[in-house]
Amino acid sequence: MLPADAPSGFRRVALIVACALFMQNLDATVLATVLPTMAREFHVSPAQISLALTGYLLALAVFIPASGPLADRFGARRTFQAAIALFVAGSIFCGMATGLTSLVVARVVQGVGGALMVPVGRLVLLRTVRKHELVAAIAWLTMPAMLGPILGPPVGGAIVTWLDWRWIFWINLPMGLFGIAMVGRYIAEHAVAEAAPFDLAGFILCGFTLAPLIFGLQLAGRSVHPMIGAGLIGAGLLSGFAYVRHARRADAPVLDLSLLRISTFRRSLIGGSLTRITQGAMPFLMPMLLQLTFGLSAAASGTVTFASALGAFTMKSVAPKILRRVGFRTTLMVVGVASPLFYAMTGLIRHAWPMPAIFVLLLCCGFLVSLQFTAFNAIAYADIEPEQMSRATSFYATFQQLSLSVGICAAATSLGISMRLGGRAVPTFADFGAAIWTVTGLSLLAIFNNRGFAFGDGAEMSRPAFPATERRAG
Template structure:
């Protein structure tokens, strides 16, 4: 169990989980607002840098790459130096990266600044969530996740219309400046309310594993990102990066399986925990689709429909509105149907809603598009609330830090792959159909491609025990005697 620096923290001295969740959510708000505004502004930024809009996917991927590489170390660093210290430094680094993004004169400079932003983001949300996991009982975890995500969902709600307003009436660089006041508020609240929780026992840091996993994740992501551009000249480098990524990943697996006195940076033994493994695998499939949607949708509306950034932003924020509406319904739904049933059928339902985006056309009434995206956001948010909660059902307190780092790493990795998958599908459709520029048909094919991936999550969810997460949801049924293995 994590303790404050001065010694054990009495249970009554723990911070109220709602207060802690809202503070952590301020960091998530800043991160999500930045991401959704940027997705809306990509076409305008592409014109500013004189590159193709499809090439701007690297501005999203580079940030998520930095997250995927550094998140594995977040738990170990927080255990050693204290949650409050690491969380505060992470916010400061994110703010510095935001300033450098605003000053970027070229796309390569923007990518470098986004990597720095990602370094801050890699510590902000995982460390904050770790604090929440260590200060709340399992029976309150669904509600705690809801409190954590509600303020953070304001970011996606405000992001598209604010992004559209900024790129239409101001300069896109203001996208990054607005992070500064939010970050300053987060720093102040962190110092007041979040304890500097540390582990009493300090394990050696797995530097070899950190390097191997970092090389593997970085090479795989950049290899897939370059492949998604469809450039023949970049194909040899992309293939080389993919090969290096696979080889270094295989070496890491061998390294992680060796007996040692301390846990590896990514503890593969966690995959033996049934609920954790299923949530990770099924959630990864769903997140590929979720990662592709905010990349494809604004591009389709602005390039395919001819909408302005403001118009597309006002429509796409319907997804975040649906997510917000879901938070009040999550606990009753999970209590009534349980995690297993909810995840099985909602996987199919949410995938079909994303597939409906392939049918969008300029002559569709705006209210109809808004309605589809509203329900889509509701359904997918329910899915991820369930995944993010049930994955910790059978994790003992001593392994919470390792599980949080492992799960969050793959969460961000799959969102990055989603962007790459969407860009790759869009480029592939253009090449197959012989289109010089992306058409509505190409966008439809891309949406159907990524939707097919998320459909695979449903049979994986069927392997969950019938009573999975019952201690969190309060669900009981005729199969409650069955125990998870």
């Protein structure tokens, strides 16, 4: 981040980076809406089609650790443009998919582009903002990007109802080309003069940790090959242990574990990861719940599920004011309980519920979780030094995407187990309720982590109305 007296022009950069986030978020939410349609065309179950989401998130989790070192070595602008181009190429291949296998492969290509696109864009923004402007900068970054989830469900529903689902991927082409042009024109290069050598051994170990963990979680909840899933999880944990030993000896590890000594970064990482388990699961669960139990079309379900994104977009304008008035710790303590409880209420949805009531409930869920993410994403960088920024962004983004993957895997696993226990081939309200309560229960655990924040944490960014108490050491 810039010194307090340095000129700051982060708004234009924030909007350009937001365009990339818009494209990625639109793609993700459109896909979630049309998953049931794609499952029918490819003749696979709803749980199996979740591989289209998991494969993408897997690529994100595996390749995000390389984003910071690559941006340092080749320059942020060049890396950002290459990432957008790769994301667009993957989108084209997704639209040409002829089955689940080819779709998942194309989604992995998309994921590699996304793995570099978002963290590097965030890194560029962090390098152009003063510390006390960080909360506002994240709001500038996130508000346009939230248009993706807002437009995604109705756009996805309209495309699958009146056109062909393949257009949900092909619409990324004009947006991507526009983004590449804007990056080249307005974003300055941020190459590091003496970039550290790339930690290839650490990158490989991270891949052998994250990939088995994600696919193992996916397989463990299925009726076939549960032991293979358990074996993959075990292999991932062993590789993770090997990476920890490697990182302690490496001069510049791809994931710098020393960042965990910083209290605000560590607690934001843990709390944000637990919270995102629910956020990863709900875009997978809600469209299926509305389509398979209420019999809604993809277009109709999209007009309901976009409520959570609308609530999130609304919160962005008031989040800085709330954080300035009550501070980060109080906000995270209160919302850390309210957000998962509101999401848990969606597990009580039944046929008797009117659609306006479901819409309002999802609106409140999005409103609360948006405030929670704004606070976590800002306070994570409160005590990060400039030379640590690139590795901090890649570290944080890695666990963001891993937790989203865990959310999808946990939802698919609990949904499949509930269906098998009930002897049902098609999920019912009870099955969706079991899945929702599983993921919200995991997210509720974040409250124990949030208690560790000091009242003065983040005071320089939010400028709260009360005097900051003494900061707690990492």
